[in-house]
Amino acid sequence: MAEVKVGIIGIGNMGSSHARNIYQGKVKGAKLTAVCDLDEQRLQWAKTDLGEEIACYSTPAEFYAEAEIEAVIIATPHYDHPPLAVEGFKRNLHVLIEKPAGVYTKAVREMNEAAAESDKVFAIMYNQRTRAIYQKLKDLIDSGELGEIKRTNWIIDWYRSQSYYNNGGWRATWEGEGGGVLLNQDPHQLDIWQWTCGMPVKVRAFAENGKYHNIEVEDDVTAYVEYENGATGVFVTSTGIAPETNRLEITGNKGKLILEDNKITFRRLRTPEREFNKNFEGGFGSPECWECKIPVADKNPEHLGILNNWLDAILNGAELIAPGKEGIKGLTISNAMHLSAWTDDWVELPLDENLFKAKLDEKIKNSTFVKESSQTSTMDVEGTF
Numbered sequence: 001m002a003e004v005k006v007g008i009i010g011i012g013n014m015g016s017s018h019a020r021n022i023y024q025g026k027v028k029g030a031k032l033t034a035v036c037d038l039d040e041q042r043l044q045w046a047k048t049d050l051g052e053e054i055a056c057y058s059t060p061a062e063f064y065a066e067a068e069i070e071a072v073i074i075a076t077p078h079y080d081h082p083p084l085a086v087e088g089f090k091r092n093l094h095v096l097i098e099k100p101a102g103v104y105t106k107a108v109r110e111m112n113e114a115a116a117e118s119d120k121v122f123a124i125m126y127n128q129r130t131r132a133i134y135q136k137l138k139d140l141i142d143s144g145e146l147g148e149i150k151r152t153n154w155i156i157d158w159y160r161s162q163s164y165y166n167n168g169g170w171r172a173t174w175e176g177e178g179g180g181v182l183l184n185q186d187p188h189q190l191d192i193w194q195w196t197c198g199m200p201v202k203v204r205a206f207a208e209n210g211k212y213h214n215i216e217v218e219d220d221v222t223a224y225v226e227y228e229n230g231a232t233g234v235f236v237t238s239t240g241i242a243p244e245t246n247r248l249e250i251t252g253n254k255g256k257l258i259l260e261d262n263k264i265t266f267r268r269l270r271t272p273e274r275e276f277n278k279n280f281e282g283g284f285g286s287p288e289c290w291e292c293k294i295p296v297a298d299k300n301p302e303h304l305g306i307l308n309n310w311l312d313a314i315l316n317g318a319e320l321i322a323p324g325k326e327g328i329k330g331l332t333i334s335n336a337m338h339l340s341a342w343t344d345d346w347v348e349l350p351l352d353e354n355l356f357k358a359k360l361d362e363k364i365k366n367s368t369f370v371k372e373s374s375q376t377s378t379m380d381v382e383g384t385f
Contacts, residue, residue, distance in 0.1 A: 004094070004314055007034035007069035009060055009084055011042045014098055014125075015075030018307065023050050026304055029311040034067035036060055060084055064091055071095070071121075071314065077170050078103050078178055082111040085324075089118040096123045096310050100187040101327025103178030104360060105335055106353040108328045115324060122324035123310045128188040129195065129322050130305035132297040133262055137250075138196045140257060140266070140294070147253030147272055152197050152233035157244035158185040165215050166372055172215040173371060174363040180209070180217030181239050182334045190330035193235070197250060199329060200225035200233065200336075202348050207341035212240025216369035223337045235337075255289070264294035 006022055008015050015037075022032040034055040035046045043056045057063035064087055071094035074084045082102040088095040095115070101124060102108040115122040128134060140146055158181065170176030177183060182190075205223035212219050220238040227233070248259040255268040269276070270288040301308070305321065312318035332351055339356050340347040342363075 002029070002315075003031050004029055004311060005033045005068055005070045006030045006073065007036065007063060007067045007071070008032070008073045008075060009036045009063060010074065010076035010080075010098075011035050011037045011046055012039075012075065014303075015073070016042070016045070017303065018073055018075060019046065019050060021304055021307060023054075027307045027311055029315050030071075030307070034063060034069055036063035036067075060087070064088075069093065071310075074098060077176060078183060079176075082107040085111045085122075086114045089114045089120060089122075092118070092120065094121045094310070094314050095324065096125065096307070097324060097327070098125045099191075099327070100183055100334070101324070101331050103183065104353065104357050105328055105332050105351060106357055108331055109353070112325045112328060121310060121313045121320070123306065123313070123320050124322050124324045124327040125303065125306055126188065126191050126322035126327075127302045127306050128192055130301040130309075132299055133259060133264060134192050134196070136264060136294060136296050137192075137248075137257065137259060140264075141196050141250070141252075145266075146250065146255060146257060148229060149197055149227070149231045149250060149252050150273075151231060151249075151251040152193070153247075153249045154189060154193060154234070155236045155245045155247050156186065156189050157237065157241040157246070158239050159242045159244050160185075160213070160219075160239040162213055165213055169371060172213070172217050173369065174216060174360065174367055177217065178360065179334070179338060180215065180219050181237050182207070182218060182221060182337055185239060186237055186334070187330055189235075189237070190333045191326075193233075194329045194333060195326075197231075197233070198227060200333065200349065201228050202226040202346060203333065203336040203340050204346050205337035205340040207337065212238070214372065216367060216371075218338075218341070221337060221341075223340070225333075257294075262296070264296055266292040266294050268292050 008019050011019055021027055022030045036057040037043055046054055046056055055067055072088045073096045074081055075098045078100055081097045085095045085097055165172045172180055203225050207218040208220045209216060209218050219240050223235045225233040250257045253272045253274050255266060258265040268290045273287060276287040309321045313320050335356050336347045336351050342359050
């Protein structure tokens, strides 16, 4: 197979970007043949900007029944990712889903099971895994350069105005999106966090709904986690803080890594802390510390990196950068943070998936929020991810 016929379900902000990249020949081995969207205006955009040769469908059922495709990209609102992916596997298609993997892990687990039963390539759009700074971070941790992790801290802000939330009736509602900053803005950070530092075993979170915006879901979260080895972590995030902060600190036995402003600083201990603690007899004192500037490449393939890697895996068996089955990990942390805030209690992993789903259903059923919505339009997403 020299070329893969690709279809896209959902051609809003991200789906239209993927469509343009494929149509313009930026994804080697991919040929865009069909798109699907419920919005007639988006289909008209496709006919005008992508050409009449691209088949357009107004429902996923039509799309799956009639489109000439061998692979599908799913770029719809979050709830639809698992069922549309499952249908794709049933139809013997390769699948790439946008982040997050879904809204609740029970549905994502069913999607992963469907993927495992097929022989098709399943990926998720975790484009930040392609960033050189996170590739280097993972290498430093995996190689043992930092030693055993003792503490992690991430402060990550994504400032959003009220007009952002007003754009589209589904956004920032329990029924339409299933959550706020944790589910919309933070899937990348939660993935990178677990990808480099591992999964926590215990979570305690505090989430405030509509603290800075007229929305019913969380826009400000502070969470504390514990890891199996006794390490701890703090994750602080908001869409109501300006100027924004994006600072990750990971402290290990051999020093501390600080990621900020697209730079990595390694405060490297000449003597590992546990060894120094055991042997030093001078009372006051600390290990000698060297501040090292870690070189980071300037190559960041982002979305095109994931798209090309997915096609390379389909055509040549390349190893996936972001396997779709791993989407459940970051979502598990997100679900645990939500559940902890909703129950005002600790949540231990593995997560009680049925309890989370029941609590989410309660949120949807009891919602009295009336959303002020402006006309839906496709926004420029450049620089926001």
